[in-house]
Amino acid sequence: MTDKVKVGGHISIRSGYLGAAKAALQMGAGAFQYFPKNPRSLAVKSFDPRDAEQCRTLCQKHGLVSIAHTPYPSNLAISKDADGEAYSRVVQSLRNDLEIAEACGSIGIVVHFGTFKAGNPLQGYQNIIQCINDVLSGWQGSAKLLIENQAGDHGDMGMTIEELVQIRKLCRDSERIGFCLDTCHAFGAGMWRGEGDESFAAKAKELKFWDGLCAVHLNDSKYPVLSRKDRHARVGQGHIGEAGFRWLLQIDAIRRTPLIFESETGEDGTYREDMERVRRWAEA
Numbered sequence: 001m002t003d004k005v006k007v008g009g010h011i012s013i014r015s016g017y018l019g020a021a022k023a024a025l026q027m028g029a030g031a032f033q034y035f036p037k038n039p040r041s042l043a044v045k046s047f048d049p050r051d052a053e054q055c056r057t058l059c060q061k062h063g064l065v066s067i068a069h070t071p072y073p074s075n076l077a078i079s080k081d082a083d084g085e086a087y088s089r090v091v092q093s094l095r096n097d098l099e100i101a102e103a104c105g106s107i108g109i110v111v112h113f114g115t116f117k118a119g120n121p122l123q124g125y126q127n128i129i130q131c132i133n134d135v136l137s138g139w140q141g142s143a144k145l146l147i148e149n150q151a152g153d154h155g156d157m158g159m160t161i162e163e164l165v166q167i168r169k170l171c172r173d174s175e176r177i178g179f180c181l182d183t184c185h186a187f188g189a190g191m192w193r194g195e196g197d198e199s200f201a202a203k204a205k206e207l208k209f210w211d212g213l214c215a216v217h218l219n220d221s222k223y224p225v226l227s228r229k230d231r232h233a234r235v236g237q238g239h240i241g242e243a244g245f246r247w248l249l250q251i252d253a254i255r256r257t258p259l260i261f262e263s264e265t266g267e268d269g270t271y272r273e274d275m276e277r278v279r280r281w282a283e284a
Helices: 016-026 049-062 084-104 121-136 161-170 183-189 198-206 241-248 272-283
Strands: 007-009 031-034 065-069 108-112 144-148 177-182 213-217 259-261
Touching: 007 272, 016 031, 016 049, 016 065, 031 259, 049 065, 049 084, 065 084, 084 108, 084 121, 108 213, 121 144, 121 161, 144 161, 144 213, 161 177, 161 198, 177 183, 183 213, 183 241, 241 272, 259 272
Parallel strands: 007 031, 007 259, 031 065, 065 108, 108 144, 144 177, 177 213, 213 259
Antiparallel strands: none
């Protein structure tokens, strides 16, 4: 039924992009995620195109899927009018991430929905649309910008399917925008309440969220549903639990999407144990 779901984890690029791809292959992964540059900085990175090209070639040869995750300070909701310089740094950094992802043959770049606490939330949404439009202006690559849902620990934005779908719809280049579903964030926000939450599956289908789904962060949660906490646990070892993931993995759109762990590794320093667990659940 599954043809082995594409599953893997977040991998360091300390040995380069090719090194990350090799590490993913070595542990038997079908997918992996990486930071294209320093995860704590928006500084534009001059990267080695040969390293990126070798990563792309190796991934193509082995059917390995890769996804880039933008640095943490990337905030789509930053105001251009309030701080034009900071806004420009975010836009240039995200464009840089897109270029690296394209060179590595990655599906796209994951960026968190955004936080805005300076007043009317509608302004925050407008800022997000403006930022995405500026990042994608003139972009001709196949790498997409992937909006990730949020748990609610930094504010109310990005906690619902409606928001993600509507932002994508209102952006100029909607076909260059996709979604990354983080299961821990969705659980914490109450977007998905775990096993048997048929309303989540129905709403995602009705709003065509599945059509834009390009990546899944398959993280369990250290806190209960509706906690608004972003604390990842290994799959099956948190409040979502094995039953929750077994239920989720019966959704075709989820099974067809690269599944990425962002939790701690097993005792052997790899994600092998968790990958086997998920493959078993998906095949049940």
